[in-house]
Amino acid sequence: MKYSKKYISTLFFTLALVSTQLGAQNFKNTQQKVQLEDGDTFVFIGNSITHQCAYTQYVEDFFYTRYPDKKLSIVNAGVSGDFAGDVLKRLEEDVLKHQPKYASILIGMNDGEYARWNDTIFNTYKRDMLELTQKLVNAQVKPLLLTPTIFDTHQALLGENWVDKEKIPNMHYDAVLAYFGAWCLEQANLRGYGYADLHGYLTHYTREARKKDADFTFIPDAVHPEYDGQLIMAVALLEGMGVDTMVSEIEVVKKEGLWNYASKNGILSNEKSEALEFDFKANALPWVVPADAQYAYNLTNADSRLGLEIIRVVGLEYGNYHVIIDNITVGTYSHMDLAKGVELQNNPRTPQYRQALAVAELNKKRNEEVIEKIRDEWLLRKGLANPELMEEEEEEEDLSGDPEHQRYLRLREIGYERYVQDKFSKVIQELETKSKIMVDAIYEINQPKTLHYSVVRADK
Template sequence: MKYPKISYQLIRLAAVCLLLQATTLLSAQEAEQKTHQAPLSKMELQTGDSIVFLGDSITHQCLYTQYVEDFFYTRYPKMRLKFHNAGVGGAKAWDALARFDRDVAAYHPKYVTVLLGMNDGRYQPFNDEIFKTYYDDMKELISKIEGIGATPILMTPTMFDARAARMGKRPRDPASVELYNSVLAYYGTWLREVATESGFGFVDMYGPLNNITIAERQKNPQFTIIRDAVHPDAPGQVVMAFALLSDMNVQRQVSRITVSKKANGEATSTARGGKLSDLKYSDNGVSFTWLADSLPWVVPAEAKLGAELTKLGHRMSQESLSIHDLPPGRYELSIDGEVVGQYSNTTLARHVELQGNPKTPQYQQAMQVALLNKERNDGPVKNKRNTWRVFQAYARMKRELDAQGDQKDQKTVAKLAELDKRLADQDRVIQESEAAAKALEDKIYEINQPEARKYVLKKVTAAKKK
């Protein structure tokens, strides 16, 4: 069959167009691939940097934030960071936007951790319109964080403990109890996608809390670390602090000391996390002086269960001591003259971990830091956060009135005026609270400095039988 010449020209033209379209599409795809960013893998920090913890009542509790601060106070005693808790009970993403300039931007953060969503889902089964509001407000909030030159670290909403809700006395909608933890999973999965595609930090708070809970319920069906179903107790907040620090890949080990003998019998050592000196080795034991770079991460007594559930000491704060080539027997270890334990020569050869030993002077020093920071958070930090509750009520009421146009409800107008009066002293309260918090932090930086410790390991002589 013969075709007119014009048909061949049209076919060639169509082929060229298709080739150009394919090339353009390929170039666009390559360009898109080049813009993909790696999610933030760790926080890069130096003295003077500021971290803002933005959130709702779970942040307002001043617990996981406190334990994260404890980590930095003890792990990096020479690096002074600035911490600001920006949590307010009942907050949604919109509320964070309303106070952003004064409560976030004013602190010039390098990183802003964001823990919002528990209230945004409104404690009901998934609702697309409700999620759209959260989506829009969070996107705007993230843009504002980027706009002040900070890096967002997006954190999933925490766990809604349906079993704790069922065991509680508060009446709740059965459908909401059954489904709300799944709603939070959806919100958190979206946040992970945002963080991954935008190069932000991401922390999974939801997974560790749920995983620990189900593992513990295999042993005790009534186990919970969220007794009111919403707000993690102190142990649960340790799980959260652990998740944040773990996902941001902070330095995990405090120290590792290994002492042994060379072939000629001369003592030798390798050490990380400090400086070892004055090493002496004999058949009866070993002695040396150790100046660590940091202290172990410890938490107050009420949070101890969380440290056990996460194996916090071993996984995030290990102080390892190995002594090889000792004659068989048991050995007593003392630090600065205080006995901290007895160990066999075989145990010492494997290694012992000292970070969780409350008898060591470094543990006791770290606990002083933790208790002083607890005082700081229970007092001035929480006092400052409480004044923002009033602002939140004011901002919500003002938005409600603005939506009413010219026909404003006069009772609401009067309530707004009363809240406005209560806010007259907000700046003064903030300044006084921050001054008191800084004074306590100054004390923390006086007591968190590692000291040279004298380690003495000596063989225990068995008592003679009479």
């Protein structure tokens, strides 16, 4: 049977239309930006690297200072040693009870079982991750898939790890984790999830640092990034979330002998047209992190990439000028520097920097004194539910002088069921209440203030 050209053309058009419609039904747009509004909750799901309460803390600092008008609930749900399957067991109580709008998932370091590539191991990881993300979606939670962080083979070859260093050369464990990460990217693309490449960022900046020091590492034990490594993870996650990168911008231009003012992300007031003097209240504070992460903060140019705070003055006469904020000279700059724009976000002399640092220091205290204890209690619960795990740890090291281990032994006597019924919820509730009080205090000190600016000629 012969078909006319018109029939064939119509058939192909119809098939193309059906294909397009099916594609629209099966695939979603890539998530471009995390949209958190006042009252929303964000949860970090993870293992020991999340349990460390470091990259999570730096991301919290960012949100507390960039969006001070939005009261957010940010929850750490990391438990040391967890596989994706372990997260599934605690998902309802530890994650979904908070009714999050978004949840990031940093799982995989343990799932590879510190072994060479193995199809069975990967298929278990894949199965559990698919179930985990689907359960989140079913609960109206938007997942963000984070690649596993790096296994620092350099450190492992030095024996700075629990894996037998004789096995390291042929294990290629970092390549296993990279494959897990590539699968996360594939799933994020197919399903429209959020995504951040922590593995790629850590690999890149480790290579950058080793151009000057061949033995440099962000990860002394090959697995757990220390503070600087965790800051790099935070940068990767924030950029993957598509956060707003501008703190504020002030521009003053001289026209026909008078100063004209404009600003972004803030409110100008009391501007003087004949002198460089004005008040300004920004909508945000700069992103400031504690001193223990400053090396990576500078290495990644995190301040400029994720928190530009600029003052620009065009039309000054040749010379140098003081920038003064609330009667404090925060810097002296040439007329050319001011015309290009001076960045203030990493200037410790500004009132707004000191205010943001106070936020970071209080949040660090909150994480060390409260959040880590919440995560430790979840780890204790896992140990009581699986005593064989603790027995392995007891065989590997002497825990006789550890007060937390002594508490574990006492609780083991009363049994897992009684512990969960009589003690666990009470401890968690008390700690969460303390955390809320400290978050309320953060929201009292993170509110931007109206500051008085002036630019005056420096003495010759």
